[in-house]
Amino acid sequence: MDEQECSQVFAMLSEYLDDQLTPSSCAELEQHIQDCPPCIEFIESLRCSVQLCRKLSKTAPSPAPSAEQVDALRMAYRDMLDRRSKT
Secondary structure: OHHHHHHHHHHHHHHHHHOOHHHHHHHHHHHHHHHHHHHHHHHHHHHHHHHHHHHHHHHOOOOOOOOHHHHHHHHHHHHHHHHHHHO
16 A cells, blocks of 8 residues: 555545546556555445435435524533533
């Protein structure tokens, strides 16, 4: 594993995942990936993240919380801070 080569791979990953690399750049990247477990792991993680983002963009946004929900969250947050300050 060559860290400089890994850095170059990371810099090209977006284009790779979007099929925007030239065939020769794609071949070089894939050759490095075959022998580099950290790059393999990172690419799989990135690929999953991209898929999740694409799924989320297709769903309707969550409704805004009600005033009561916001107040309850603020109260819970203040309670948590108070408990932390007492320990």
